[in-house]
Amino acid sequence: MIFALITVFSPKETFSELENKSLEREPKLSAKSWFDRSYTDKLEKYIADHFSGRVGWLELKSGIETSVGKKEINGIYILKDRLIEKVVEPDYSDVDKSINAINTFGSENDIPVCVMLVPTSAEFYKDELADFYPELDQRKFIDYVYSGLGEGISAIDVYDVLSSHKNDYIFYRTDHHWTSLGAYYAYAEAGEQMGYTPHELSFYDVEHASDSFKGTFYSKTLSASVKDDTMDFYHSPDGDAPVTVEVTQEFGSEPEVNDSIYFRDYLEVKDKYASFLGTNAPIVTIKTGSEGGKLLIIKDSYAHCYSQFLTEDYSEITLIDMRYIQISYKKIIDVSEYDEALFLYNVSSFAGDTDLKKLLYS
């Protein structure tokens, strides 16, 4: 009863930062919403989302689950000092469609095309779990995809270089992304195939931008057992080259402009990974003023952190995210203006991807 009163009268937030999800808004009662049951459905969700002390309740549930011996909460395994994702066997018919879409893109466009599939932290730290816990063999998965790529498409294999640095801080403990260090090793590995000369690691000035990052895995488990993550920005010692970043949320509308790769406002909120190029958007263009060609990246959010290393090697980098594009890419960009294209995905998102096939839209 008391909880009910508090729930009804307390001020309402519309977004839960901690859980990284939008909260249900108060539904409107009308004859229509009552009779099609949408009112009652939404009201129940609304009450759960705004229930007084919500986060405390969620943490309690997470605590109960761990105390009865569950290693897995909401698809995340809780290891001794990190959280990793349970990546399950994909639907290979979807994977084949994605491979086919990449191949078609390659044959339709007369520029060099590279593919980089990045293994996720689960691959390198799953040994802590007994063998019987389901977890995709990402080495095999990457091989499967690379062997299906058509002629002229070059596969960039960063598995070994990441594996050899698995004891370094290359993946966040509480988030599904790689760290700047992880992205650096891949960047260095890819130089030869992509045609640039990477800097040595010692070249960079490393800024500890945050040491209180709680990522998406934390949001899913609310597990208090794992330390917060540190987020690093890698700067050129002479100061970063001036860049203009244009984020286009909706095709045809004015882009939002930022004068740095780093969107520092996000360091103050929960979703700190968005300080690399902001939250996911359909099109992001980085104009660098550096010498070099134009690069098109078709990507998931792993590319955001990766891009910070590319600003000295390309004059312009365009990142497009197929999850947010519902029309033919040809209507948005002219690929012939670019010198190179890169598909950059992590294994988990590529394995579950159903958006790349939209490259076939005409």
Added chain:
Amino acid sequence: MVFSSLVFLFFFLPITMLLYFIIPDKFRNIFILLTGLLFYAWGEPKYVLIMLISTAIDYTAGLLINKFSENRKKQTVFLLVSVIMNLGLLAVFKYSSFIITTVNSVFGLNITDPQLPLPIGISFYTFQSMSYTIDLYLKKIRVQKNFFSFAAYVTLFPQIVAGPIVRYEDVAKEIDHRTISISKVSEGIGKFLKGLAKKVLLANNIGLIWTQVKAMDYGEISAASAWLGILAFTFQIYFDFSGYSDMAIGLGKMLGFNFPINFDHPYLSRSISEFWRRWHITLGSWFREYVYIPLGGNRKGFARTIINLLIVWSLTGLWHGSSWNFMLWGFYFGVLIVIERLGFGKILEKLPKAVSTLYTFVMVVFGWVLFDTNTLSNAWQYIGAMFGANGVLGDSTALYLLVSNAVIYAICIFASTDIFSKFTNKLHNSKPEQLKIAAIAAQLFVLINCTAYLVDASYNPFLYFRF
């Protein structure tokens, strides 16, 4: 609305109870009717009308049966109106798809299936209403002249969506005169929370395992995974269903009603006949009272007894859902009970307790495969997998299921036995004061934990939408 929801627990229930205790006694039945309609309309905003119309018809049929107490023929007509109307509702809303697809496939026809959605609880309230008119016809009970009181009986929110099937006879006195006391309310709260814990903590959690296994390829899974999966469902259906019954009985107590017990540790049964005397007791007794006995029961010779048993059990199966799986599930129990009648029951009695209990449990588990695998071919394939037909007895998936859920399986096994209730009964006699304090602490614990699970309501299914 369902009991295991935040809306019910923290809004509907406290407000309803508060008002219920405040208002004068003579308005309480009307109040129950109104809250029942709101409760029901929450999930069935349109079909609440069907329930009201059927209530009105049964009420009128009752008045007429009473009025023509000297004219048996007219009474029979009014009874038939009530029974045909109730069974008609079931036939239209619950069985039309099943009937049409069967007729189509047998006669090669192409009748379109209207695909009517099944109104929640229709199988429960139609059976309850029929118990009133039939018992009135059999002169077992007295007529209810007050429409609101009769409607309050039908729409009584504790039992409207998932039972127990409370016969009018069971609550006839309490509809008109009931006492409300603090001790009954607190007893009711205890019973309700026990049911809530069964549903939210046990059934929902072990049910997650079954949803994983159910989605696997039955042509590939190992025997061990198949067993773990169906065992998970075995516990899920028991704790879910008996949890709902406990919650209903508890809520009834809080309102001043004494509903009949519905589950009595059924998995400890030593024969299938005994299982059905301890599982969904109110349904079993309804079928015995209104189908088996009118068919002649066991009084018309051995052959008729067997036929009667098989009819009753096939209908019982069909009551649970309109598909061949449910019908076969019921028939399966009918056959097992006939075998026990033929002499196997005597053997079971002589066998060691562990053996007969295990026999019964395993047979029930096979039953659940039929019950929840949707099609007959799925069921056969699944049972095959349980016997190792896929060539793998155990694999890493099975080990994963077992290790990550060992605690929940263990709790479910323990909670299916009567060890704990025997223990508390003993305490009740020796240390009643300490038990009271422990009970309050346990109830708070349950409420807090259940709330945590409901706030993060990722899996909270309602299993009786096909009943």
